[in-house]
Amino acid sequence: MDIIKLKNSILAANPNADSTILEDLCNLTQKYQLKWVPNKDGGSAYFVMSHLSKVKGLDLDDYKSHWVKLTECGERTSSESLSGRGFKLEGEKLATFKKNWQEMWGESLGRINSIWVGDWTHAYSYLTQGTTQAAKDFQTLGAKAIGSSIKKDIEELTAPIIKVDRTLIYNSGYSKEEHLQRDLCYLAAHSPYKLSAEISVEDYPGSRTQHRRFDLVHVQPHKSKGKVVTTYELKKDIITLEDLVMAVEAKRYPDLIKLKYGTSNIKLIMVAPFGGTEEALVRCQQYDDVEIWTVRKLSLFLLEKARKYHPTDSYFVDKMLVEDNDTVKKLLTIPQLPQEESKVLHFPTKKLAA
Incomplete structure (x- = not known):
């Protein structure tokens, strides 16, 4: 699936979406061939949480077992430890989601009575938890993206002086x-x-x-x-x-x-x-x-x-x-350096052991 479509779908519903998180998620979606569907209006992006568990090398029930909590009424709700929102789909909402999934991917989600899905920020947050290779890959992408974002902002705002x-x-x-x-x-x-x-x-x-x-x-x-x-x-x-x-x-x-x-x-x-x-x-x-x-x-x-x-x-x-x-x-607001100064962030540090 075209990553541009994923990005445009998220931006359609969230025009002020954090660009760093968005780029991270797009990169990981492409690398691990993650599947998603938009909402009924064709915006945002929703992921099946058990699919993300599988990508992380975890049990398919990891999200439901560790990131969903019981309310006083006995209902299961998504944990506040993760950003974004998670949803348990049943009945008509599940039927609509399964239909959208079939139309978008040409495959069935099977005969299920319920499923946990998360919006794009919830998926991002869940993927960063833990020490599996997928989680580490995502964190690495995040670090590089943050560094690139800061460097880009500074380069755009400052003149090319050396130090x-x-x-x-x-x-x-x-x-x-x-x-x-x-x-x-x-x-x-x-x-x-x-x-x-x-x-x-x-x-x-x-x-x-x-x-x-x-x-x-x-x-x-x-x-x-x-x-x-x-x-x-x-x-x-x-x-x-x-x-x-x-x-x-x-x-x-x-x-x-x-x-x-x-x-x-x-x-x-x-x-x-x-x-x-x-x-x-x-x-x-x-x-x-x-x-x-x-x-x-x-x-x-x-x-x-x-x-x-x-x-x-x-x-x-x-x-x-x-x-x-x-x-x-x-x-x-990302702070801005004075325009007459350097675009290169260079700080001499003591030699540290590798």
């Missing part, structure tokens, strides 16, 4: 990490996705410090895993290779998080306005539980949580929160 002074990066992002932390907590407060700030943990015996503090932490109860812990470490400008290695290998943040919360189901996400340098993004692929995001990517994630929390009040989310709120607008 960048890091102080210019400082001045182009946030003046203090505390301000970035405050703004992200503000956005998160518009949904049930709770971010706790400055969580203190005891450091390892013999360390030079008694405690370490994590900038932002989200703890999500999980039916089979007990809980899933996501920790966000913030930088006010850009994440270098040295920043990454110090956090993961020297300070051992992932291990400290596991000890603090008594679970191996953790994720350390390092966040900065400019994301990470090329060296940091490449090195990050060596760590199973670590990712690098731009502030904009995290903000879009939090905005989607707010949108799901206000399903019938799109005016509040899209107008009052996004267009009219200076705090949220800053979070969603």
